Structures are given as structure tokens and as C-alpha cells.
Amino acid sequence: MILAPMQGLTEVLFRRVYEECFPGAITSAVAPFIALTRNLRFSTDNAQIADVLPENNAGSIPVIPQILGKESDEFITLSNRLYDLGYNEINWNMGCPMRAIAAKHRGSGILPYPDEVRAILDKIIPAMKPSLSVKVRLGLKDKNDIFRLVPVLNDYPLASVTIHPRLGRQQYTGQPDLDTFDEVLPLLKPPVIYNGDILTAADARRIQERFPQVADLMIGRGVLYNPLLPLEIENSEMEIDDLAAATGHFIQRLMEEIMLRMPTDESRIRKTKEYWCLFWKSLPITEMQAREVLRESDLQTVIKKISYFSVRKDTLPNR
Numbered sequence: 268m269i270l271a272p273m274q275g276l277t278e279v280l281f282r283r284v285y286e287e288c289f290p291g292a293i294t295s296a297v298a299p300f301i302a303l304t305r306n307l308r309f310s311t312d313n314a315q316i317a318d319v320l321p322e323n324n325a326g327s328i329p330v331i332p333q334i335l336g337k338e339s340d341e342f343i344t345l346s347n348r349l350y351d352l353g354y355n356e357i358n359w360n361m362g363c364p365m366r367a368i369a370a371k372h373r374g375s376g377i378l379p380y381p382d383e384v385r386a387i388l389d390k391i392i393p394a395m396k397p398s399l400s401v402k403v404r405l406g407l408k409d410k411n412d413i414f415r416l417v418p419v420l421n422d423y424p425l426a427s428v429t430i431h432p433r434l435g436r437q438q439y440t441g442q443p444d445l446d447t448f449d450e451v452l453p454l455l456k457p458p459v460i461y462n463g464d465i466l467t468a469a470d471a472r473r474i475q476e477r478f479p480q481v482a483d484l485m486i487g488r489g490v491l492y493n494p495l496l497p498l499e500i501e502n503s504e505m506e507i508d509d510l511a512a513a514t515g516h517f518i519q520r521l522m523e524e525i526m527l528r529m530p531t532d533e534s535r536i537r538k539t540k541e542y543w544c545l546f547w548k549s550l551p552i553t554e555m556q557a558r559e560v561l562r563e564s565d566l567q568t569v570i571k572k573i574s575y576f577s578v579r580k581d582t583l584p585n586r
């Protein structure tokens with residue numbers, strides 16, 4: 268099981284606490300993207316670079332760095348630099364739906380242009396020391412993009428192709444298009460990883476049963492709504508009480524790390540609330556109680572309330 272990259276959420280702070288609390292539950296994590304820029308500074312000043320530096324990743328879920336952009340020379344330089352730091356696979360982001368990014372043929376914006384993809388792969392693959400995997404959607408505005416792209420992808424020794432079966436312009440609305448995914452799957456030569464809307468163990472089982480050829484599952488929001496999801500997918504016989512306690516402990520540890528690592532009270536409170544918006548759903552509390560935390564503006568009160576809610580076990584988890 269692979270943790271999906273989520274900018275602002277699955278950074279190293281999260282990956283380290285997750286691995287500490289649930290060692291081995293997730294086998295690897297694609298890191299949130301590093302955006303290519305003309306003079307990319309390879310230093311800790313750049314938060315996206317700092318996120319994958321090995322010295323910051325001790326104890327983290329094993330990481331695959333991801334690159335967003337289409338500048339071949341910079342792509343090669345950055346990948347080879349990352350290889351020298353110990354990364355033998357780099358993931359190319361061809362799925363980001365943000366309009367400003369897609370408008371520049373980056374992320375999902377490159378999906379309608381298979382010739383551009385070919386030109387980039389022709390240049391980068393022979394010059395890259397690490398292997399390359401890609402993460403795509405079905406298209407930008409048209410699902411036929413993927414059918415024009417597949418023959419291009421098949422011409423290169425890609426480590427894997429992760430498919431999130433939505434269009435870029437859908438962002439995260441609507442349902443994943445499993446019928447189109449079904450059509451694309453047998454056409455692709457590299458191993459295919461499925462990504463999208465796996466929120467329960469039953470969702471994972473449905474995908475595994477319908478698509479036995481899928482090499483692995485990548486999960487994003489599901490892990491953030493319920494950090495135990497990967498464990499539930501592997502072994503559905505855990506005790507409810509243990510589940511609630513494990514989730515509470517994980518949230519507590521995440522908060523401690525936020526207090527330690529974030530530089531100001533303002534950033535600590537923002538980060539804590541960002542995670543809380545997602546995680547409260549895995550605790551035995553109501554939405555009204557969850558909102559109590561969001562209304563608070565004093566850091567100590569926020570922490571106190573989250574601690575209180577995280578150790579409650581009096582009702583069943585909310586799923």
C-alpha cells in the first residue's frame with residue numbers, strides 16, 4: 268500500500284509519526300511534489316526539497332520523491348541529485364488539476380499533449396540515474412487523452428503508472444471512472460497502481476476483486492480520515508477499542524510533533540486544525556464537538572480539547 272502525495276498533509280512530519288505509530292502498515296509514500304523552477308535551490312531553504320532530504324526522513328515511511336514540471340534539463344539535474352542522496356525512483360506528476368498549473372502544460376495539463384510527453388521522456392529517460400514512475404489522471408478535459416498517451420508510456424521502461432481515474436477539470440468531484448480504468452488497464456505495459464476514493468476496507472476489496480492485475484493501491488484521503496485504514500485493509504479483525512486508542516495515540520503524537528517542529532504559534536494552530544478537520548472523523552465524537560476545536564483561537568485550549576477528544580472511548584468510532 269502506498270501513501271498518496273498530498274501537499275500540506277503527507278509531508279515528512281506526518282510520514283514519520285505515521286511510521287512510528289504503525290510501523291510497516293504503509294510500504295512507501297510518494298512525497299508531495301517538488302516544483303521545477305529555472306534556478307531551483309537545492310537547500311533546506313526550499314521546503315519541498317527539505318521534505319525529501321534523507322537527514323529529515325530518518326524513521327519515515329520509505330519515500331519516493333515526486334517532480335512537477337516539464338523542463339527536461341532541470342528534471343534530469345534534480346532526479347540525479349536525488350539519486351545521489353539514495354533515491355532510486357522518481358515520480359513524475361502528470362495529474363495535478365490546479366488550473367494555474369495545468370494551463371502551463373504541467374500536471375494534468377500535459378495529458379492532452381502526448382507528443383510533448385514523448386519529447387520529454389526521450390530526453391530524460393536516458394539521462395536519469397533513478398528509474399521513473401508516473402502518476403496520471405484519465406485526461407485534462409477528455410478521457411480519450413489517456414488512450415492517446417498509453418502508446419507513448421508503453422515505449423519507455425517506467426517503474427509504474429499510477430492512475431487516478433478522474434479528469435483534471437473534475438478536481439475531486441464526481442466518482443472515479445472505473446469503467447474507463449478497466450479499459451485502460453490491459454493496454455498498459457508497466458505495472459499499474461490504482462488511486463482514488465478508497466475510504467474503507469470494503470472499497471479496497473472492491474478494487475482488488477474487480478482489478479486483480481493492479482500491482483498496488485495508493486491511498487490519500489482515506490488514510491487522513493482514518494489512519495488505521497491500511498491496517499484494516501490488511502487485517503479486518505482488530506478490536507474496536509484498540510482501534511480507537513491507536514487513533515487517539517497517533518493524533519496525540521502528531522500534535523506533539525507539530526508543537527516541536529512548527530516555528531510559530533500561528534503555524535502550529537493552523538497545522539493542527541488542518542489535520543483535525545480530517546482526523547476527527549476517526550474518533551468517537553460528533554461534528555458539533557469537532558467544531559468546538561475549530562472555533563478556538565488559543566493554542567493551549569485547542570491542544571487540551573483535542574487531547575480530551577482523542578482519549579475518549581465511550582462510543583464506537585464514527586464510521
Ligand SMILES: Cc1cc2nc3c(=O)[nH]c(=O)nc-3n(C[C@H](O)[C@H](O)[C@H](O)COP(=O)(O)O)c2cc1C
Nearest residue numbers: 271272273274299300360431463464465486487488
Ligand atoms: C490537498 C491535496 C494535495 C495533493 N497534493 C498532491 C501532490 O503533491 N502530488 C500529487 O501527485 N497528487 C496530489 N494530490 C492528489 C492525491 O495524491 C490523490 O491523487 C487524490 O487525493 C485522490 O486519491 P484519494 O482519493 O485516495 O485521496 C493532492 C490531493 C489533495 C486533496
